[in-house]
Amino acid sequence: MPVRIATWNINSVRIRLGLLARLADEASPDVVCLQETKVTDDLFPAEEIAALGYTHQHIAGQKGYNGVAILSRLPLGETGREDWCAKGDCRHIQATLPNGVVLHNFYVPAGGDIPDPAENDKFAHKLQFLREMADWWDKPARRRGAQMLVGDLNIAPLETDVWSHKQLLKVVSHTPVEVEHLDRVMASGRWVDAVRRFIPPEENLYTWWSYRARDWDAADKGRRLDHIWVTPPLAESLRGASVLRAVRGWEKSSDHAPVIVDLAD
């Protein structure tokens, strides 16, 4: 049975439960990975989400900020989480799917406004987080088997991942130092960009559009911050990938659109 996996920075799971229901109805992902749930585990709307069919849930949330969740219609095997940068924040969880795929859900720090780690602690945190991710997959034992890495990585690596490469070179999310760090993470895990296997790198592709634009759709000043990567053994199972841009236009939407991939058996 094929498996559909979605990743979505939902920007508060409680305020957008209705949109999650609509996503479940219209796209019917088997597994949904959320970021920025913005809720502690005791207040997580587990029953409402179970009623959508996602009875298997692995969550790690905190008050106000961050927070990640893996919601699944399929049973989850071994689950876990890593405390990157030893800050105790909720930016990563993982779970094993019935097909054996180890699924990692990340919310990489945004990094603040100033792209200089000496001047901006948030940017330093972002780079450190990425270095720790690269170190994690640098060990051959951690590269074994079929793995998938999804989430809001808060970096748009390609020139076609932003509305203007030139104008964003000094804007956090598209600076060369961030892209180098992300490339190192990719290389360490031998990761394959699943979405760009289907939507060629020559084509502009975004997953995030600012709330501040008067007309986000017309201006289309987007960035591709949300990603789905797979390890080489899993790349052969990919059957499709897309960004659900229309979701960005739903009433009271998140500023991020969901990204989905389909896997064959």
Added chain:
DNA sequence: ATGGCAGGTTATACCTGA
């Protein structure tokens, strides 16, 4: 056009996002 918006909080102004 360096503006503009949105969510959360021991809220009613300030932090975060990117």
